[in-house]
Amino acid sequence: MKLHFDDITARPSYFTVKENSWHAEGDGCSFSGTANITASKLDGERVSLKGRFDGVLTAPCSRCGKKVSRKAENSFAYLVTTKPETIPELPEIECSDDDVNTLYLDTPVIDIAEIVQEQLYLEVPLQILCDGNCKGICPGCGADLNSETCTCVKDNSNSPFAVLGNLKKKTN
Known part of the structure; x- marks a missing residue:
């Protein structure tokens, strides 16, 4: 118009x-x-x-x-x-x-x-959420984390913090 x-x-x-x-x-x-x-x-x-x-x-x-x-x-x-x-x-x-x-x-x-x-x-807001607790989608397997569990195998060996996980296991 x-x-x-x-x-x-x-x-x-x-x-x-x-x-x-x-x-x-x-x-x-x-x-x-x-x-x-x-x-x-x-x-x-x-x-x-x-x-x-x-x-x-x-x-x-x-x-x-x-x-x-x-x-x-x-x-x-x-x-x-x-x-x-x-x-x-x-x-x-x-x-x-x-x-x-x-x-x-x-x-x-x-x-x-x-x-x-x-x-x-x-x-339009910068971020629109269906729920404040929305878990999103797994970047590995594409599972909707709100309704199903992720089937990905967690591999943290490339993480620079993986050494810290080993330290925690030794102290327990």
Whole structure:
């Protein structure tokens, strides 16, 4: 869904975006839900854009690979402008909240779906677990350690700490 600045008035306009099949490329995440957007023109070059999405995020467990579903909801606000971004000459500056929440566009067209997708990417946690005690998958035999035991033979002879195991056996 794309909004042109000319279609937005000073009175708030409300939009609903249904994202039924959002997929993060390559990581198996999907989102099912809706986003409610409010847009209002502040002047000819600036638009206030506020939104909230609510739905279910489904992703593989980081340890065992089982599908995990969790509630995903967040709200966001942007100041969208076609004014050129002014970048100070200083090598390091501290960004204010206004700097972070300002979206600079080359053309006066807002891609709502892209903004919602960006917000969903930000909602995906770095590590998703099916259970806090998930044991994962054995790297040797591929057994799901949550439901079966590993059949691998433990060979620690190449370990630099194998000598310590021998010391423990002698002291007992």
